[in-house]
Amino acid sequence: MGKFTYSMGTKVDFDDRVLAHLQVVISNKLRRGESFLFTWRDDASLGDGRTSVWLNPNLAMSFKYFGSRPPVLNRSWVEALAITANSTTGLYVVPEPAGVVSETSADLL
Template sequence: MGSLYYANEAEPIEIEDRALAHLKIVISTKLRRNESFTLSWVLPERAGRETIWVHPSIPMRFIFDDAVSPKINNRWLQDMMNSANSSGGISLVEETIEVAQPDTVRS
């Protein structure tokens, strides 16, 4: 489980390493462009959700439990980037897995 430290909060936002790696790419890309957005996630223990405002002036720190970076799923990354570009901001959702289509048999 990775940790995202936001602003001056003492308690981190805990996010699974694989999701955090993808999220870090999207956040870094948006902030490099000087773009602000919201980030939301589900709070299963309270059956609610939480949202933060991400802005270039707000410090963030990413800590990963695993020293090895995961393989990046480009589809999931694109889905996150699309949501970051929407008015609703990024919503942390389950990983999008592309299923390979079987080859078409030609007669």
């Protein structure tokens, strides 16, 4: 399980593979200077609700992976996540579609 940590100490666990896909989408938007909403479902131990944070290039965040090897990325999934990030609802995790897999995140940045 990887961990996304945001500015004011907000932390959330994601599977390493999910986190790697989110990192590509978030990095691409922030590199362009775009701010956007990011929403995820909370763990049942936190009340099983949702949390949303406003992401912008001026706030610190980190992506911590617990696996030793970088996850293989799916271009179709990155594109599907990017569509949500560009919508009025903001970025949220969608199911992985079948698609072409890329060996490195560099191919998608």
